[in-house]
Amino acid sequence: MEFEGNIRKMITELHAPVKYILPIGGEKIDMNALIGKEISMRFDGQINCVSCGKKTKTSFSQGFCYNCLQTAPEASESIIRPELSKAHLGIARDMEWAEKHDLIDHFVYLAVSSALKIGVTRGHQIPTRWIDQGASYAIKIAKTPNRHIAGVIEVFLKDHFTDKTNWRSMLKNEVLKDFDLAAEKERIANLLPLELQKYLDPENEVTEINYPVEQFPDKIKSIGFDKLPEVTGTLAGIKGQYLIFDDSRVLNIRKHNGYFLRVAM
Numbered sequence: 001m002e003f004e005g006n007i008r009k010m011i012t013e014l015h016a017p018v019k020y021i022l023p024i025g026g027e028k029i030d031m032n033a034l035i036g037k038e039i040s041m042r043f044d045g046q047i048n049c050v051s052c053g054k055k056t057k058t059s060f061s062q063g064f065c066y067n068c069l070q071t072a073p074e075a076s077e078s079i080i081r082p083e084l085s086k087a088h089l090g091i092a093r094d095m096e097w098a099e100k101h102d103l104i105d106h107f108v109y110l111a112v113s114s115a116l117k118i119g120v121t122r123g124h125q126i127p128t129r130w131i132d133q134g135a136s137y138a139i140k141i142a143k144t145p146n147r148h149i150a151g152v153i154e155v156f157l158k159d160h161f162t163d164k165t166n167w168r169s170m171l172k173n174e175v176l177k178d179f180d181l182a183a184e185k186e187r188i189a190n191l192l193p194l195e196l197q198k199y200l201d202p203e204n205e206v207t208e209i210n211y212p213v214e215q216f217p218d219k220i221k222s223i224g225f226d227k228l229p230e231v232t233g234t235l236a237g238i239k240g241q242y243l244i245f246d247d248s249r250v251l252n253i254r255k256h257n258g259y260f261l262r263v264a265m
């Protein structure tokens with residue numbers, strides 16, 4: 001079978017293990033079905049911006065052309081740094097977009113991908129956000145009515161937890177062993193100033209996430225289509241947004257949002 005088209009990050013569904021679907025052109029590839037099999041992916045140099053669709057030589061910030069990086073609402077600086085969102089003050093690249101994406105319920109969460117990590121996500125992005133990061137466990141910390149407040153809480157907690165995923169450790173499945181997310185959450189409650197404590201989420205449910213990986217690599221070799229236009233290998237598993245091949249090569253699908261690929265299996 002062969003597919004061709006622009007790819008987007010894999011769509012995921014929380015099952016045990018996670019189900020992965022790769023959108024390519026107008027079609028979808030069931031990636032779980034390819035684990036243990038040989039696949040081949042080829043890139044001929046065409047990248048289309050995920051916002052405006054125009055061809056771009058370089059992909060900025062996971063799929064944007066330079067113009068959209070500067071102007072598109074989905075490439076705003078508050079995507080990476082939620083505390084910079086000013087939508088609650090009526091200021092945004094596109095207020096209509098901000099009303100649907102910034103001025104909605106957000107969660108601050110604690111996740112275990114390798115170490116304990118703090119993060120912010122839109123309410124409807126749970127558990128997608130956790131799966132994309134390759135988290136093994138996650139708990140909601142606070143629920144806020146907009147992106148800005150969630151970002152302010154995250155900034156307070158960055159003194160105590162990392163906000164970065166160590167993707168190499170995550171892919172090797174080097175996951176922190178002894179931890180108690182409910183206890184960490186209680187500790188966090190006491191770290192926050194009073195005016196932010198009212199956003200704490202009373203629910204203490206811990207989500208556990210398992211990935212379809214037959215064999216985790218013990219060393220990691222990261223590959224990408226900019227340097228290597230053709231990738232062929234046997235898929236050993238999928239974690240986060242990474243394809244893991246049986247020879248320890250890993251490919252970040254999300255980094256190639258908007259790349260036009262030919263995929264054969």
Ligand SMILES: [Zn+2]
Pocket residue numbers: 049050051052053054064065066067068069
């Ligand atoms: Zn564009």
